Amino acid sequence: MSYMYAVARLRAMENRFLDAAFFTRLIECVTLEEALKSLGETVYGQWITGGATPFDKIIDAELIATCKDLEQFVPDKRLLDIYRMPYDFNNVKVILKSAFKAREGGERRHDLLSAMGAIDTETLVLAIEGEEYGFLPYGLSDAIPHAWSVWEQTKSARDAELVIDERLFAAMKKLAAALNIPGLVRWVEHRVDAENIGSALRLARINIDPATARGYFHKGGALSPDDVTRLMSEPFESWGKSLSHTSFGAIFDALQDRSDMQAVLCDVSKELSASLIVVLSSAHYKTEAPENVLLYLLQKDEEAKNLRIALVCVANGLNREFARRLLSHGR
């Protein structure tokens, strides 16, 4: 299979994306049953097996089926790995945190594991709990014992998570470089920056000292951890100016006059997430750019995220206007 074929097929598949009008209708539904009925008329309908199917399972089933579909015709499967890798690392964090809790007499939370990862969750649980990490990919065989030793020294699950996150970004960058697709390397760097800026904003909001926050920032982005630390020591209003040489500047410029910090945090998170799609969007105009595979998966991911927001809002009778503001439209 060639990328010409794959990209053309993805273009045709894009017609099945749920549009903004559908989300407006979905949010307006009074009951979850009504919302699921609307969802049943879309591509997600095939996963609704009965009235009691949890919507999370429906969304996950569609995402997994999409990955399986793409596996059949994408020339280089590693493009899918770069999308699924964060899910694998997230699963590792869930298992490790469960293990830390178990050591302290707490309960395991394996129900939080995602089936979206490339590594089977059961295999991952057995490997981590049985301390047989040798066969695990992406450098996890080194990162997991390191995370364990960090936890044993500090008893901080957050510090252990940082070790895993650091390895995730290093592995993503290594894989992107191995794929030799320039747009993909830039995307990974952008993702690291987006993660660091998001963390900086959250930490600034709870008045964490920049020097303490330095340890929460990851290497591998276009902005170094030191750049992000310096950013934290500046007032929020000047972040747009300080980041004006990057694509993040515009996001903060647009939010400069907002006084409600909670709303700003919410909007920034949404914009940072959307920027991960925007940064790849130039691939849309290239008929055989491999980046289109990742772009499609990210758009599907965004659709799934929007669905979760809308359905949680309907199920819990939350404020519709608030839910509408949370919806992201990166594509």
Next chain:
Amino acid sequence: MEYLGLTLALFGAALASLLAGIGSAVGIGIAGESAAGVMTEDPDKFGSCLILQALPGTQGIYGLLIMFFALNKLGLLGGGEAALVTWNQGLQILASCMPVAFVGWYSAIWQGKTSAASIQMIAKKPEAMGKAIILPAMVETYAVLALLSSILMLMGVQLG
């Protein structure tokens, strides 16, 4: 040396057919990959895809046409005796075949790429079929100009 002129002329005719044909095959192949991708998801687009895929095929036909022109000029069609061609005249026929050979070859490949992009366009916007045809058809202009050049040049060659 007696047949050098004829050989040069036949070489030109062969190149016209060969290069333009190769270009068309590559161009149709590129557009075909794109069409197959779209039709896997939406088989109803077969008609539109087929038209767009066929567009880069014209260069191959132009090459064949020039080859016939050249063979006719040389008297090789119809079973008669071949015309007497000096090396200079043979070279003139070879040169006459070059526009369609090279422009046909290159334009067919690029037309295939444009057709592939147009096929991706109609995958999302089927109502834009008219515009989708115009884009690769623009590339066709230069293949037609090359065909005209070759025909006019061949007509200008005087055989003794």
